[in-house]
Amino acid sequence: MNIKLINFMADMKEEETLALVKELLKEGANPMEILDDARSAMELVGKRFEAGEYFIPDLMMAGEILKGISDIVKPLIEQGNAAAKKGKVLIGTVAGDIHDIGKDIVTFMLDVSGYDVLDIGIDVPVQVFVDKVKEFKPQVVGLSGFLTLAFDSMKKTVEALEEAGLRDSVKIMIGGGQMDDKVRKYAGADAFGKDAIAAVNLCKQWIGGNL
Numbered sequence: 418m419n420i421k422l423i424n425f426m427a428d429m430k431e432e433e434t435l436a437l438v439k440e441l442l443k444e445g446a447n448p449m450e451i452l453d454d455a456r457s458a459m460e461l462v463g464k465r466f467e468a469g470e471y472f473i474p475d476l477m478m479a480g481e482i483l484k485g486i487s488d489i490v491k492p493l494i495e496q497g498n499a500a501a502k503k504g505k506v507l508i509g510t511v512a513g514d515i516h517d518i519g520k521d522i523v524t525f526m527l528d529v530s531g532y533d534v535l536d537i538g539i540d541v542p543v544q545v546f547v548d549k550v551k552e553f554k555p556q557v558v559g560l561s562g563f564l565t566l567a568f569d570s571m572k573k574t575v576e577a578l579e580e581a582g583l584r585d586s587v588k589i590m591i592g593g594g595q596m597d598d599k600v601r602k603y604a605g606a607d608a609f610g611k612d613a614i615a616a617v618n619l620c621k622q623w624i625g626g627n628l
């Protein structure tokens with residue numbers, strides 16, 4: 418854990434953060450640990466937002482910094498991972514919710530772990546999930562959401578897949594800030610994943626492949 422990196426990022430010092438990331442990588446730091454620090458910094462940002470110290474533009478800025486870090490780190494993780502794809506995963510942020518930072522990290526981790534990932538974006542209507550599952554034929558569907566209102570969207574999405582006769586052809590995992598196993602039960606999904614590593618492990622368990 419690099420406290421300096423976490424503090425730069427949580428204090429919205431974009432230039433300093435990105436410069437430090439580059440420096441750490443040059444010194445041989447593990448890219449995965451950098452992503453982990455970025456996640457810790459986002460937690461701090463969330464706490465400051467909850468405490469009324471930060472406002473919406475700060476949240477957006479934090480999202481920008483995270484994307485910047487991910488752009489630097491991603492090519493390094495992808496190196497040497499050109500093996501054939503291990504299976505298909507469709508992922509999206511459910512209707513009414515536009516949070517995509519966590520989803521993007523999950524997409525990125527699945528991608529670099531060798532899965533063929535189709536990211537269908539944010540605020541995805543139930544019917545679009547159904548249509549895309551028919552088209553793409555994934556083995557796994559990932560539902561991401563950060564708002565409490567996403568609980569219902571997840572439930573409706575799972576129900577719609579069931580009504581379309583697609584439920585038995587896919588495993589459904591959910592995740593995102595407020596999600597937990599209770600929400601998983603409520604939504605009728607197969608598993609809850611607390612982070613991107615959990616998402617990769619679930620896919621590994623369901624459709625095979627090495628991390």
Ligand code: B12
Binds near residue numbers: 466473515593614
């Ligand atoms: C950044 C942020 C924003 C940014 C989003 C930018 C973006 N491009 O995503 C912006 C500014 C746009 C935003 C907007 C809003 N936000 Co906001 N936001 C946040 C914040 C600070 C961080 C969320 C985040 O990205 N975290 C970083 C990621 C990496 O975190 P993570 O959860 O650890 O992600 C991991 C796991 O969850 C998991 N995962 C994620 N998805 C999936 C999917 C699967 C399948 C699996 C297995 C795993 C998985 O893997 C990820 C990587 O390891 C949170 C506060 C918090 N404490 O979380 C509030 C928060 C989520 N927002 C909140 C709110 C209220 C809003 C707004 C309604 C504010 C407003 N008044 O307009 C709007 C929502 C608009 C909408 N319709 O969606 C609330 C939600 C409260 C609630 N109970 O619903 C929170 C909790 C803040 C708060 N305490 O009030 N927000």
